[in-house]
Amino acid sequence: MPPRYENVAVIGAGPSGISAVKALQEEKVFRRVRLFERRDRAGGIWHLDSVPDVFPTPGSGTLRLFQIPSKLPSLAPPAPEDLTARTAIYDSLDSNVGAKAMAFSHTPFPIKNSAQSTRYLGRSNPTRPFRVVAKYLDDLFKNYLHLSSFNTTVVRVEKKAGKWNLVLRQTGHFVDDQPQDYWWEEQFDAVIVASGHYSVPFVPEIAGLKDAFVKFPTNFEHSKEFRNPDHYVNKKVVVVGGNVSSADLVADLHAIVKGPLELSQRGHNEALDSAWNLPNVKLRPTVSRVEADPLGVSVHFSDGTVTDKVDKILFATGYKLSYPFITPDPVTPNNRVSGFYQHIFKIGDPSLALVGQVRAGISFRVYEYQAVAVARYFAGRNKKSLPSPREQDQWEVDRLQYKGNSPIFHEIQPDFKEYFDFLTELAGPPAPESDGYLLAPWEDKWAEQAFEILQLKDKYWKSLHQKNEKKTDGIAAKL
Template identity: 55%
Template sequence: MAPRYNRIAVIGAGPSGLAAVRALAAENAFSTLRVFDRRDHVGGLWHYDPEPDVFPGTTDVPQRVVSPPSTLPGFAPPAGKDPRARSALYWELDSNVGAETMAFSYAPFPKGSSASSLARLGANNPSRTYNVVAGYLEDLFTPYLPLVSLGTTVERVEKAPGTKEWTLTLRKEGEQYRGTQHDYWWTETFDAVVVASGHYHVPLIPSITGLIDTAHALPGRFEHSKSYRKPEKYTGKRVLVVGGSISAVDFIQDLHDIVQGKLEVAIRGRNPALEAAYNLPNVRQHPTVASFARGPNDKVVATFSDGSVVDNLDSVLFATGYRLQYPFLQPNPTTPQNYVSGFYQHVFNVNDPSLTLVGQVKAALSFRIYEYQAVAVARYYAGRNARALPSVLEQRRWEADTLKLKGASSNFHEIAPDLGAYYNWLADFAGKPAKGTDAYELPQWQEAWGEHGFSILDLKAKYWQSVIDKHNAGVRAKL
């Protein structure tokens, strides 16, 4: 049976891109498979960049302006590296999902925990360093490297009205033209497109009175978690952490005992699983920040929503998440509320399922969930899916119901606590593989996956509580 679509493009060579190209190749059904990534290596953001992003100094999303040549294909002056492509990894980042569950079902992770995780979480803990994760992805990508075009930015993805083809406008850096390096621009056409470009590129900076002016007046005092690298930078400084989720508690853990005075923390939404981190010694909690201003001696003044003030800050570190961005898609499906609209089950474009997303979910146990999404997409593109997509009306009703349940924010893409239902929907939709292919049947959800996947948070909570207990015992001993 002929595939539903024959020529497939995959945008992104990170873990979700790997999941996509492997699942598509396994179907042995397509005449063309191409993968494009703007970085110079596979593995996506699991590679450490020593030089971080700079704070944008504005709440607006920074957009680069690149100018294509007047005709395509053709050469244009170099646009330069996009700083938003830099990794968000910090020096001792370990995975927050247990390795056994985080791994693709067909390939377990090798061993490898950081020294800090061994000290804090114990021997044989299920975390993995970013180096281990990056090597894992590179090894698994090896058979598909002939399909990958690195250093290639997808500038535009569009389908002209009345046509069946997607046109990708592409730009490759560092091509020699008349003795100097230029960007080479061209187009390629495909029947279907898988967007697997990730969503940890553009920092989400909250809109706070005085932030822009203060950041401009005091350059270097404000940072986003994407710029965080090593805790030593903050030793002996007065620091405010803004945020209360995973990155924020990593910073609290790193900084609470090395800063000058109290580590100030502004928390909007509290996660009960992280409560012990908020209560670590030397941490002073605040509600949301109402305003920033430049204070005496070029210090940052923060005023909080309860009227309290901290007026001598050296550094403000935002751990406030990321803005979802797919600027190359025409039309762009991202919303002002920071969720992606129009994709059924966060995967299939409602109006045109030849456009799909892989990886646009949260709290879903990556990388395993990318594998499930990718197999569902590959089976659908090959015309071998076991179940049909529901009607467009039903798909739109699913989005409306999910918005009511999760809210109009990036939390719209949160899968937990309904992991079993989501995994099993993808497995049932994909169904069994065709004979004579390398495809396979996705296993049904197992409750043990969730328990293992989230076990690192349990270990962290126990460590934080042990630090609190030790501190309290020392205080009591001095009384």
């Protein structure tokens, strides 16, 4: 029996793209599988770029818009670098999801810890240094290099005459010793978009921010730019944000900055309260405006208070969803993806699928399950049918009522079992003639394993608070 779609493109070679190409190949039924990756290697966000992305001032347009040549294929002068391709990795970064649950079910992570995580979280802790994660992904991808086109940006994905038409741009070509970009098109029956959602940093609209950045550009950073805590020693720092990345920055910086570390939050994750209560941290409300004067940058808060002469304002405010190559663009002004059933299948045309467009879903494991479910659907081997487009539309309406019209729409937590059950039921058992495997049913212990790191960090942060209290009590007793 032929597959539902014979020719499939995969966009992105990060963890979700690796999952997708592996699952497609294991079906052993597709006539052509191609993977396109804009960087020169697989691994996605798990590689270190020593020079970070630039600060995305509101309205500055961080997305790179390409001028497509009028005739394809063709060579053209190279376009400027797409800076959003640079990663947020810094040298001392360890994973923040427990290794047993984070790993693909078919391949465990090597048992290896960094000196820093061992010092703070104990021996044999569930973190993994980013270089261990990067090598893990590289090793898994070796069997699929022949399917891949690196240094290749997918500029446009558009349905034409029943086929998905991809406009592609590849760097690294030379004519008469001059660099050139090669542009061409390819057509596919189906497309899996696995390009992730940690590329385009989000910075909220704040009065005066743009003008202040022009005058003092080095005073403003997004957490994507963070590379080394040494850059913040004896600096007056304001951190903006209330989730995991903000907590990690606070833990790294609270003891080394000048004066208290000012922490501005609109809302915060209560599970991270021990980080917000670390010594030398001063909680602040939202930032109402930023001003620049001859003495430097002043940050005004919504309660009327002001912090002046700020050296660094560090925004740990997350990322914008970005699929500018999909025509029409499915990202809404509220920063969610519209029109994709179960965050995967395009409603009304399931030949376009997203893998990796979920939040709080236990990282690599959920990408693997999504990929297997999509591959078996594309192969025509899915056990469970997709509901009608009308029912899929109703699913989106119901989810908007449940999660709201924001990026939280894509958050799986706390409904792990329901989501993993949907994926395993859709995928069903592997075909005898394939190299596929049966997806294991959800186990509650996976969630416990995933959050082990947070529990260990919470213990460590509380110990710092207790040491500070003892020190303070000792000084008071001497006085």
